[in-house]
Amino acid sequence: MLRARKPQGQLVITIEQVAEARARFGDHVARTPLLRSHSFSRLSGRDVYLKAECMQRAGSFKIRGALNVVSRLEGAPVVAASAGNHAQGVALAARIAGSPCTVFMPTNAAIPKIKATQDYGAKVKLKGRNLADAVEAARQHAEKTGAKFVHPYDDELIIAGQATLGMEVVEQLPEVGTVVVPTGGGGLLAGTALAVKTLRPEAKVIGVEAAAAGVYAASMARGELVTDYPRNNPTIADGIAVTVPSPHVWELVQRHVDSVITVEDSQTMAALTLILERSKLMVEAAGAVGVAALLEGLIPDDAPDPVVVVLSGGNIDLLMLGKVVRHGLQASGRFAQFTVHVPDQPGSLAGILDAIARRGANVVQVDHHREGLDMPFGQVEIEISVETRDSGHAESIAKALAPYLARGQ
Known part of the structure; x- marks a missing residue:
């Protein structure tokens, strides 16, 4: 199992700040269900629960961090860049908080995700061929207009907001032994680990990345933050295809995360198909990587039961869903x-x-x-x-x- 070295930074996010973030949510953020999975327990030989964050408002965990940021701005305008879930989370948070919202998305962003972001009230601007181009355009917009740039993961308030998910897990299952978290930029992993380790120190927290974007797994193996990870590797799990890591996240990962592992796309597609078939839950590929790791036997043997696997999002294009299910059926x-x-x-x-x-x-x-x-x-x-x-x-x-x-x- 890969373990990190002792942290060197000074970032401090307390459980009181996480509780304060949750207090800001009111009834705007759902307390998503924790579901015992008899099917995945039998298939994996573990005691498995699914944290169905795919049932969250705007379709993913992103509303948690976004609302923790935007709710503090007293209606000031915000800008974000995203190809999907972060865009919808910020757009919904801005609508709740009464802030004008502009979202920059790559020109190849999925049409359903563009439409959903617009439906939440955001002004969408298509810019560049990839997320990096959209981020640069959003930063320039922020500098020009004074709008608050809402980063998808490299932000203390974002991490504290995402940490509310970990707090919920411990409240819903006080005896939790292991929490498995899909990992892209790492805000959800860092926040969940912080909350879980604070409230239940003996529990294990494991991040799961797509093999094409395994920047934190590589960092854990090297013992230092990898900043030259290959970019633009294709993966079906586009929602976690992040290869630019966060120093804030890395500091918390070193402190609270037990291991980070990777899964291949074929494993993810097979897992997504099984989730649809057995659990009747609509989950995007990025949200299925934890189940893929579980079914492939990649969760370390010393990670105790019960195991909670986070299904981090459910925003999947229906046209893509058909292709993924076909590949998943073939892989299995x-x-x-x-x-x-x-x-x-x-x-x-x-x-x-x-x-x-x-x-x-x-x-x-x-x-x-x-x-x-x-x-x-x-x-x-x-x-x-x-x-x-x-x-x-x-x-x-x-x-x-x-x-x-x-x-x-």
Whole structure:
């Protein structure tokens, strides 16, 4: 297990400040449910609870930190930059507090997230091709207009607001043994760890990052903050695709976090699919990484039960959801695709379908290609999508089709 060195900084956020942040929420922030998961307990061999922050207002934990900042500004204008959840959290917080709000988003931001941010009352400006460009535009706007720039994670008030989630977990499950937290910029991890370790020092706190953006895991391994982590690595967990770490977060991570681990996209997609299927909860990929780590057996053995896994958000584009579920089913052996080459003559397709049917699989799609392919004369390519029970079932079908499978399958 990776452990950090002793902290060197002087950042102090007290549990009293966390309680004061929660007092500011009134009834504007939901106390999200903590749900015992029999399915994930059985699959992982642990005693598992899910903190359903995907049911929070604006669809994620971001409203907690944002409202703790914006509620102090007495209606002064605010500006933020985000591709998704932070934008919606700040926009909603600004509407609650009566502050004019401008949000800069990359030009490739998902249309549903742009629309949701606008619906919360923010003025959205599309700027740049990535989040870094949008952040720079937001900072320039703040300097020009005097609006308060609300950082998504490198801010003490943001961290104190996110810490209210950790306080809730301990109140809802006083005997909590381990808390698993999705981690991007790290504000949620730092705040949750601070609250949990203050109220229940013997509990473990574990951060989970996407492997493409594992900056805090790398920092823990190196024993110092990594500031040159590779950027712009693609990941399905775009909500935590952060590779610019926070000194404030790092200081608290060293002090309160037991380990930070990473998961691959295939593991995340499989976990997201299972959450939808077993828990009936709409969770985005970034919010599913903790469950992915749990199911892959990555939670350290010395992390005690009961284990609380935070589902940090549920803002997923429905078009993306279909793609993710398909990939998740394929990763877990519940869906398979085969490309076969057969003679272009009557009965060839029927023979392939019969071989699949005799093994109890359900064909959901068939694509038949004769033209435009670099294939020998008299051959045809067929792409077949099949519902399968598990990876072993898919392998048995692949074995049956082996004489016909296209090269590389």
